[in-house]
Amino acid sequence: MSSNVNVDPGEISRFEKMAATWWDPRGEMGPLHSINPPRVRYIEQCAGGLKGKKALDVGCGGGILTEALVAKGADATGIDLAEASLEVAKLHGLESGIKANYQNIPAEELARQQPESFDLVCCLEMLEHVPAPAQTIKACAQLTVPGGTVVFSTINRNPKAYALTILGAEYVMNLIPRGTHDYAKFIRPSELAQWAREAGLEVVAMKGIRYNPLLKTASLADDVDVNYLMHCRKPA
Structure with missing residues (x-):
């Protein structure tokens, strides 16, 4: 893999090891299955409906969000750099009959190949896993058609988020594998908003996700103390 690709090999290795459990709601990805329905509802609202929209899921993993977008009527593509996760996504698509397109390609490279090609670009639970999140955000903006929708989600950086996401979820309740998150990589809403604006996007709204x-x-x-979504728009 090229050294200038915006990727942490350790993160890719970690998600490769979890690939087999992507579609097990009782497994390591259980929390992801729980938060996906409200995420999809928010995305659908932000995009003004998904039917007929050309959508991109950046950092798609095993395709949980990608398939949900297709089920809502979108023509969805999922991209990721974890090959094992993409294989799981493709196999599950064959089993479910939900047809999505999957590619092993960095967002930055796809942006060079297909600029302004997607009505909707989603980048969820991924920015806190890359070395240069602002670079990924810029690529998402480049991939979006003028007037299109971009939705990000990530984890806020504060003591509450550390206590719930790392201490609670990883060490006390063992909801997700230990080492999944690095507190230093968590992103405050003000930082995400600044990077989005620097990439030429307008910040429209934010919403938190509460997990029980x-x-x-x-x-x-309404509170964005821990997990949150940010709705952006690319000016027409």
Whole structure:
């Protein structure tokens, strides 16, 4: 892999090892299955509907979001650099009959090949896993058609987020594998908003995601203290 690709090999290795459990709602990816429905509802609202939209899922992993976008009527492509995760996504698509396109390609490279090609670009739970998140954000902006929608999600950087996401989820309740998150890579909303604006995007709104580990349910919330989504628009 080229040294100038915006990727942490350790992160790719970690997600490769978890590939087999992507579609097990009782496994390591269980929380992701719980938060996906409210994420999709928010994305659908931001995009003004998904039917007929050309959508891109950046950092798609095993395709949980990508398939959900297709199920809502979008023509969706998922990209990732973890080959094992992409294989799982492709196999699950064959089993489910939900047809999405998957590619092993960096967002930056796809932006060079297909600039301004997608009505909707989603980059969820990924920015906190790359060395240069601002670079990924810029690529997402380049990939979006003028007037198109971009939705990011990540984790806020503050003591509450550390306590819930790392101490609670990884070490106390063992909801996700230890070492999944690095607190130093968490991103404050002000930082994400600044990078989005520097990439030429308009910040429209933000919404938090609240996860209940006991009930294994999730919902949208007004507080963005921990997990949050940011809705951006590329000026027409």
